[in-house]
Amino acid sequence: xxxxxxxxxxxxxxxxxxxxxxxxxxxxxxxxxxxxxxxxxxxxxxxxxxxxxxxxxxxxxxxxxxxxxxxxxxxxxxxxxxxxxxxxxxxxxxxxxxxxxxxxxxxxxxxxxxxxxxxxxxxxxxxxxxxxxxxxxxxxxxxxxxxxxxxxxxxxxxxxxxxxxxxx
Numbered sequence: 001x002x003x004x005x006x007x008x009x010x011x012x013x014x015x016x017x018x019x020x021x022x023x024x025x026x027x028x029x030x031x032x033x034x035x036x037x038x039x040x041x042x043x044x045x046x047x048x049x050x051x052x053x054x055x056x057x058x059x060x061x062x063x064x065x066x067x068x069x070x071x072x073x074x075x076x077x078x079x080x081x082x083x084x085x086x087x088x089x090x091x092x093x094x095x096x097x098x099x100x101x102x103x104x105x106x107x108x109x110x111x112x113x114x115x116x117x118x119x120x121x122x123x124x125x126x127x128x129x130x131x132x133x134x135x136x137x138x139x140x141x142x143x144x145x146x147x148x149x150x151x152x153x154x155x156x157x158x159x160x161x162x163x164x165x166x167x168x
Contacts, residue, residue: 041060041061041062041167041168042060042061042165042166042167042168043058043059043060043061043165043166043168044058044059044146044163044164044165044166045057045058045059045163045164046059046148046161046162046163046164047161047162048159048160048161049159049160049161050157050158050159051157051158055081055082055083056081056082057079057080057081057163058079058080058081059077059078059079059163059165060077060078060079061075061076061077061078061165062075062076063075063076066091071093071094071095072091072092072093072094073091073092074089074090074091075089075090075091075092076088076089077089077090085108086106086108086109087106087107087108088104088105088106088107089104089105089107090102090103090104090105090115091103092115094119098118098119098120099116099117099118100115100116100117100118100119100124100126101114101115101116101117102114102115103115104128111130111132112130113128113129113130113131114128114129114130115127115128115129122140122141122142123138123139123140124137124138124139124140124141125137125138126139128152132154132155133152133153133154133155133157134152134153134154135150135151135152135153135159136150136151136152137149137150137151144166144167145164145165145166145167146163146164146165146166147162147163147164148161148162148163148164148165149161149162150162150163
């Protein structure tokens with residue numbers, strides 16, 4: 001198997017980390033919409049596993065709610081590891097039926113894509129796509145802590161990741 005490229009690894013992890021952070025609020029049933037309880041900054045660490053290495057990643061995020069219904073946000077995520085850095089932005093929406101959709105862009109590499117999924121209580125089940133990869137993830141938020149698991153495929157590569165984010 002060929003090594004995963006820095007660009008693909010960064011885009012893959014960046015997209016999934018962006019989605020993970022995007023839903024670092026309270027369960028979807030919160031009054032005013034699924035993003036109603038977002039406030040402050042979030043940060044965390046995690047690991048990514050490929051067939052040839054495991055690497056730690058550190059992330060910091062901020063967000064800006066849009067409108068008065070708490071169903072849409074703009075967000076920024078900056079992450080780095082020992083071998084790369086990335087800077088992501090995105091906009092996410094949730095409808096009344098707890099269906100999630102959105103778009104993301106990794107600004108330094110000009111890579112982007114879409115996110116779709118559903119919310120079930122405190123669990124988000126999401127699918128991320130770009131022209132280079134797909135990823136499925138489960139995100140569970142309890143109190144001010146979030147656990148994320150990711151399984152991604154693209155270009156012959158498989159990547160597994162896990163993250164923990166905490167509200168600061």
